[in-house]
Amino acid sequence: MAKHIYPCLWFDNQAKEAAEFYCGIFPNSKVLNASPMVVNFQLNGAHIMALNDRRPPNxxxxxxxxxxxxxxxxxxxxxxxxxxxxxxxxxxxxxxxxxxxxxxxxxxxxxxxxxxxxxxxxxxxxxxxxxxxxxxxxxxxx
The missing domain is CATH 3.10.180.10 (2,3-Dihydroxybiphenyl 1,2-Dioxygenase, domain 1)
Structure with a gap:
């Protein structure tokens, strides 16, 4: 059974920039890990995943x-x-x-x-x- 559900935000190519932007605004926030494709971060304690992918345009x-x-x-x-x-x-x-x-x-x-x-x-x-x-x-x- 899944432990918890969290959102995935699909960016063209700004996942890390977006994660850092949000972490700078909200308390209890940090980038957990980052790769060229996926960035996992906590936003006010909530887990969020950001994805870099330009296909199809979203x-x-x-x-x-x-x-x-x-x-x-x-x-x-x-x-x-x-x-x-x-x-x-x-x-x-x-x-x-x-x-x-x-x-x-x-x-x-x-x-x-x-x-x-x-x-x-x-x-x-x-x-x-x-x-x-x-x-x-x-x-x-x-």
Missing amino acids: HFNEAFSFVIPCEDQQEIDHYWNSLTADGGEESMCGWCTDKFGISWQVIPAILGQLMSTPEKAQRVVAAFLKMRKMDLQTLINA
Whole structure:
């Protein structure tokens, strides 16, 4: 039986560069091993494999994303600014894409609590639909 399941991210030829980029952003992260074809790394303690292969051409999209539940606005700002730097792109509702094309959801850890009733959920959703990067205080006030 498998011990655990982990994602494999398929890059054209930037697997090690991407692993090092992510390890520089997240705590408890490190490159475990690297070869020209495969890089294994831990991202905040979670195992991820990155693969270099140009056939067939693959492109990431929002059908797969990583979710980062953040404790406060400072943490939201850190991850958002780091991931959108150097060619990353902001999207809506806490979603962004990094310079490699990986999608991320940078959200408050308390988002579920903020939407604990249908009435609260409606107000919070109305608030974050107007946002790119999440503004925690605005969501709390909604």
